[in-house]
Amino acid sequence: MADESDPDEDVSSDASASPEAQLPPPEVLELDPVYEALGHPRRRYLCYTLLEDAEWSLTDLATKIAAWEHDVPEHAVTRDQRQEVYISLYHAHIPKLADEGVITFDEATERIETAEHAEQVLTALEGMGASLDVNQEVHARSDMNE
Amino acid sequence: MSKRSDDGSVGGDDFSSADTHWSQAAQRYYEPGGTGELTTAIVYAIADAQEVSPNELRGRPLYESVDVPAIEDAFFRPDGRGDSHHGVGSVEFRYTEYLVKVRSDGWVQVYEPTEPDRP
Structure with missing residues (x-):
């Protein structure tokens, strides 16, 4: 099992060759990242936290989400509770949001930062979410109390 | 042609070779609707098989190997009416050297x- 340095193939699909025919306007097509990003409660929560702060560590995020799900203060989150969220973020939700261009994730530092599609996702979230996920939003936007 | 990247392509020989014998190394029960996600249950099971902490399973997110939400939809997603339209069966995929099987009963x-037993 050689340690292959994967040169991260950059598939830049520039749809410049598209016919100018009846394609919907770009801003409509670009709703896809919004729906994909917000299609899971943990990803919605993560996006709410990005409204609060544009940069997070994976561990802090996992702690915050676990606290919200179990309805306890952050300092009362157990190791197992945090780990369950951490694993699902690392193996599912972070790569998904990175795929959608909402965040970038630095594997070495475990820092999460907003990326090019973050703004439209967060704008949509603010518009649609307040009445549906008000507790989630309030909790996510509260400060870490450690 | 001699070198192919392992970008998820499952070579027929690699996967279905009659010479490959498999033995179960670990299992976890996934409970739909609980706080734990299917992704986590799979990662925990693989970590058990490797005898490492789940946190040590780094460098290759499960997301890149298999579409877990699709399995979730097929087997476990409640349909909101109390009816069960769930598929019955199992899905198998490879993660590094392991073969992972997700069964519709939650295991x-x-x-x-x-090594194959040779007489």
Whole structure:
């Protein structure tokens, strides 16, 4: 099992060759990242936290989400509770949001930062979410109390 | 042609070789609707098989190997009416050297390759 340095193939699909025919306007097509990003409660929560702060560590995020799900203060989150969220973020939700261009994730530092599609996702979230996920939003936007 | 990147392509020989024998190394039960996600149950089962902490399973997110939400939809997603339209069966995929099987009864089983018994 050689340690292959994967040169991260950059598939830049520039749809410049598209016919100018009846394609919907770009801003409509670009709703896809919004729906994909917000299609899971943990990803919605993560996006709410990005409204609060544009940069997070994976561990802090996992702690915050676990606290919200179990309805306890952050300092009362157990190791197992945090780990369950951490694993699902690392193996599912972070790569998904990175795929959608909402965040970038630095594997070495475990820092999460907003990326090019973050703004439209967060704008949509603010518009649609307040009445549906008000507790989630309030909790996510509260400060870490450690 | 001699070198192919392992970008998820499952070579027929690699996967279905009659010489590959599998033995179960670990299993976890996934409970739909609980706080734990299917992704986590799979990662925990693989970590059990490797005898490492789940946090040590780094460098290759499960997301890149298999579409877990699709399995969730097929087997476990409640349809909101109390009806069960769930598929019955199992899905198998490879993660590094392991073969992972997700069964519709909730068991996630991890198999490792073993030397075939030769008489």
